Amino acid sequence: MAIKEKETVGKILYTQEQIYERVEELAREIEKDYEGEELILLCTLKGAVVFMADMMKAINLDTMIDFIAASSYGSGTSTSGFVKVTKDVTMDLYNKNVLIIEDIVDSGTTLKFLKEYLQDRNPKSVKIATLLDKPARRTADVTPDYVGFTVDDLFIIGYGLDYDQRYRNLPYISYLDN
Secondary structure, three states, rough: HHHHHHHEEEEOOOOOHHHHHHHHHHHHHOOOEOOOOEEEEEEHHHHHOHHHHHHHHHHOOOEEEEEEEEOOOOOOOOOOOOHHHHHOOOOOOOEEEEEEEEEEEEEHHHHHHHHHHHHHHOOOOEEEEEEEEOHHOOOOOOOOOOEEEOOOOOEEOOOOOOEOOOOOOOOOOOEEEE
């Protein structure tokens, strides 16, 4: 997707209130699935930070957090197909339940790579919670376990998601209009 010289923000797809409500619903599902167990929330940097902050406050379980940075995008708007880990997990994942907290599942390339990458550390389980799922663009065989919202094939911004490091601070989810 090529973004024109001066991009504009489209209409609001999901308000801050709608996002908070959905985060609470996801937290209840996660609590039910991991009742009585420890859970590592693994935030994918940088886009999932806002979602991660809300999720960790909403989940009433014994949780730990860690961060990983991996991308197949760089500063463009479409995947390069090559995944690079730029910040690795610091915790021991052996026999732990790991929940990857992702901002958006688009092509699925990065998440497919991350699931396989983390399996090498012998966790008890690895699942994915994503704020947004964009199945129309999926090229990799990966399915999120917990989905906030399903979105159309738009370049999504706001609530942590960016275009070339901009628009992360929008308190709602929108898209770039070209």
